[in-house]
């Protein structure tokens with residue numbers, strides 16, 4: 001067994017940790033107060049490599065291994081959780097486009113994606129289909145060489161400013177087998193947007209995308225007709241470990257801040273940190289976070305080896321966000337009234353992390369996957 005990062009990864013970790021602390025953390029609250037990120041700032045973030053991680057080198061990306069993708073996510077989340085969303089969604093887009101898109105679509109979009117010039121959203125969820133994603137009703141109808149798409153995609157990260165979206169739409173019968181994926185430029189006639197008011201992750205402008213008879217070329221279909229759903233599931237399985245690590249980064253930083261704070265805060269004549277009721281809470285969450293971190297990196301390592309990792313991905317996705325949200329909550333209480341204050345990053349981190357207890361699959365759905373792997377497919381509730 002090998003638990004160490006290699007030398008390149010350690011150097012990257014050091015560089016990113018410093019960048020997160022010095023550049024991202026001081027600006028973290030901006031998005032929460034209504035500021036919008038500029039295109040220039042997005043391009044600056046792209047220069048760090050956050051969009052091109054899994055873009056092939058011939059299209060300007062790094063083709064990084066999956067463990068390195070996780071490491072980058074964890075470190076940037078320490079400074080600004082929102083930046084991890086660029087990595088998460090960027091990885092899904094890279095994986096789907098590099099793996100399944102038409103060569104012309106790859107050549108047009110992947111280089112722009114790697115440089116941050118084009119933000120590419122992921123559109124699966126609908127108002128009536130989230131966990132039950134195989135029940136989507138958005139339609140893509142073949143008309144000559146084109147497809148015409150009609151429907152609403154709900155709760156889409158970056159809906160407010162994405163340049164394109166990988167849209168899942170029905171091309172065949174009911175159920176998962178009748179779904180295809182399409183790269184839809186969001187400046188196409190018939191596309192409108194609505195941004196939600198959300199408790200956290202406000203940089204991302206999550207919202208709905210409406211497609212009213214949107215015509216796109218046939219070559220914009222990503223992968224085989226009616227094979228889109230399975231491709232998506234396979235392509236982004238590992239992304240659940242990335243989500244786990246995003247949450248863990250935010251929680252780890254919160255615990256380290258809490259250690260420093262409780263060393264300095266005097267109560268009853270001694271540092272708060274000397275009370276076991278305080279220190280043991282931190283110790284407990286450090287332990288739980290370490291366990292969640294290990295299952296996340298194991299998932300990414302399995303992916304790097306080309307091995308099955310569905311179970312570990314689902315474990316990471318429910319455990320990382322849950323333990324992180326609970327740890328950050330404890331940190332708020334351990335800071336007393338200073339923690340329950342909008343000048344502290346803690347409350348914002350907590351709101352941001354809770355979003356990813358839901359996004360990309362809720363804990364119940366993740367436990368369903370772990371149970372399916374343990375009990376066998378014939379024991380899943382949705383099979384008669």
Ligand SMILES: Cc1cc2nc3c(=O)[nH]c(=O)nc-3n(C[C@H](O)[C@H](O)[C@H](O)COP(=O)(O)OP(=O)(O)OC[C@H]3O[C@@H](n4cnc5c(N)ncnc54)[C@H](O)[C@@H]3O)c2cc1C
Nearest residue numbers: 122123124125130131155156157355358359360361362364
């Ligand atoms: C921050 C955030 C970002 C998101 N970004 C995107 C995005 O970029 N693209 C995208 O397509 N979607 C996105 N989503 C949508 C997300 O994937 C869905 O919200 C999620 O899959 C749950 O679907 P739902 O909201 O329809 O809840 P529902 O499916 O209605 O579930 C409601 C509740 O019932 C529970 N439940 C459902 N089925 C079962 C069951 N069989 N057994 C037990 N409990 C069950 C769920 O766990 C949940 O607690 C995002 C959501 C959030 C919050």
